Amino acid sequence: MTKPYPYFVSLDDAVSICTQHPISLDTETIPISAALNRVVASNVVAKVNDPGFDNSSMDGFAVVYSDTIEPPTKLKITGVSNAGTNQLPSIKPGSAIRIMTGGPMPAGADSIIPIELCTVDGDFVILSEPAKPNYVRKKGENFSNGENIFSKGSVMSPEKISLCAAAGVAELVVYKKLKIAVISTGDELKNLDDELRFGQIYESNSYGLKSLIEIYGHEATRIPYVIDDVEVLRNALNKAAAEFDCIITSGGVSMGDRDFVRILMEQEGDIKFWRVKMRPGSPPIFGFWNDTPIFGLPGNPVSSHVVFRAIVGKWLTSLTDSLDYNSKFVNAVLAEDIKTQPDFTTYRRVELFDEGGITYARLQGHQGSGNIAGIALSDGLTVLLPDQNGRKGEVCRILLL
Ligand code: AMP
Ligand code: MG
Numbered sequence: 001m002t003k004p005y006p007y008f009v010s011l012d013d014a015v016s017i018c019t020q021h022p023i024s025l026d027t028e029t030i031p032i033s034a035a036l037n038r039v040v041a042s043n044v045v046a047k048v049n050d051p052g053f054d055n056s057s058m059d060g061f062a063v064v065y066s067d068t069i070e071p072p073t074k075l076k077i078t079g080v081s082n083a084g085t086n087q088l089p090s091i092k093p094g095s096a097i098r099i100m101t102g103g104p105m106p107a108g109a110d111s112i113i114p115i116e117l118c119t120v121d122g123d124f125v126i127l128s129e130p131a132k133p134n135y136v137r138k139k140g141e142n143f144s145n146g147e148n149i150f151s152k153g154s155v156m157s158p159e160k161i162s163l164c165a166a167a168g169v170a171e172l173v174v175y176k177k178l179k180i181a182v183i184s185t186g187d188e189l190k191n192l193d194d195e196l197r198f199g200q201i202y203e204s205n206s207y208g209l210k211s212l213i214e215i216y217g218h219e220a221t222r223i224p225y226v227i228d229d230v231e232v233l234r235n236a237l238n239k240a241a242a243e244f245d246c247i248i249t250s251g252g253v254s255m256g257d258r259d260f261v262r263i264l265m266e267q268e269g270d271i272k273f274w275r276v277k278m279r280p281g282s283p284p285i286f287g288f289w290n291d292t293p294i295f296g297l298p299g300n301p302v303s304s305h306v307v308f309r310a311i312v313g314k315w316l317t318s319l320t321d322s323l324d325y326n327s328k329f330v331n332a333v334l335a336e337d338i339k340t341q342p343d344f345t346t347y348r349r350v351e352l353f354d355e356g357g358i359t360y361a362r363l364q365g366h367q368g369s370g371n372i373a374g375i376a377l378s379d380g381l382t383v384l385l386p387d388q389n390g391r392k393g394e395v396c397r398i399l400l401l
Pocket of ligand 1: 184185186188189201202203204205206250251252253254298299300301370
């Protein structure tokens with residue numbers, strides 16, 4: 001029977017269907033110290049030049065280059081320029097000024113000779129090599145006052161936070177965090193402080209999914225897990241839809257007759273697609289529950305992580321016009337055959353190693369989608385595209401974890 005929604009779609013189609021259903025994010029102004037992983041909602045502009053003045057990148061002596069071209073050169077030390085000084089000495093030909101890293105360049109000096117290449121003899125310094133102009137950090141060479149230092153949609157890394165401070169930027173306009181509910185489903189699930197009896201497992205997916213949401217700059221709330229029961233699940237979804245911007249469930253989306261997330265969505269939700277041609281992780285569902293976007297992820301632990309990165313992360317980044325910052329790739333040569341399926345995108349867990357200057361990928365751990373250790377201890381995931389066959393020697397993109 002054909003379904004009234006796209007069924008068993010390619011991964012590309014799954015991503016494009018969900019990105020066609022965006023939700024809009026408000027913005028807020030926050031201090032840079034609270035900005036890690038947040039997405040900036042407007043271009044960020046420098047308020048100062050960097051450097052603000054010509055200065056030395058080495059401890060040594062500031063000199064006039066033309067004085068040093070026929071070493072050894074003996075120059076009289078006539079002053080000092082320490083970092084932070086506002087007393088700028090000037091230099092006359094035939095002399096040298098002691099300078100520290102970050103010290104302003106004396107007027108008239110154009111080169112630095114590092115201390116390691118000098119012999120100090122009383123009031124004189126003897127240089128054994130010509131000075132180097134490239135040890136002078138020129139005013140504005142990194143960025144200038146008024147320059148765009150990074151653009152709307154950028155994700156704040158520790159390095160960008162330092163860059164803001166260096167540029168005199170104390171606050172940023174960022175997108176407000178989405179409030180996302182994470183709901184695990186399954187009769188077999190127990191909390192970490194529960195005693196497990198036969199047949200039960202610790203509920204683990206919600207912890208990793210919460211962390212994934214946080215590295216995408218949003219706020220995740222782990223809702224107590226829900227048993228496999230239509231009434232209980234419906235209540236949980238109604239409550240989450242009323243209180244959150246988005247719902248992520250795990251478990252209960254496959255073909256079984258106790259897969260109640262899928263069953264409820266079919267009966268009462270608004271499905272935009274169900275099932276995706278990817279391995280692992282073919283069961284996901286996407287749609288709306290009471291107008292709130294809902295991603296139903298598979299319960300298998302590896303699948304829940306892979307589907308988040310392959311689909312949910314793409315949707316989140318599209319909401320803020322970001323590059324998919326959490327997807328860093330390297331190319332690697334497959335060191336062994338990797339099982340693929342025609343038309344499917346295949347994410348196998350691999351470790352990377354170098355040999356003869358080439359990066360290779362080999363399978364890491366047992367590849368079952370229930371083996372969370374396999375993904376947790378791997379370097380990355382193969383992104384074998386639908387037309388790749390995964391043969392040994394093939395070059396493959398690896399999504400780094
Ligand atoms: P399901 O998608 O509900 O059919 O579950 C598939 C497999 O994933 C089963 O072995 C479940 O026990 C396991 N599973 C489901 N939810 C979780 C969870 N939240 N944490 C860990 N494992 C889970
Ligand atoms: Mg289940």
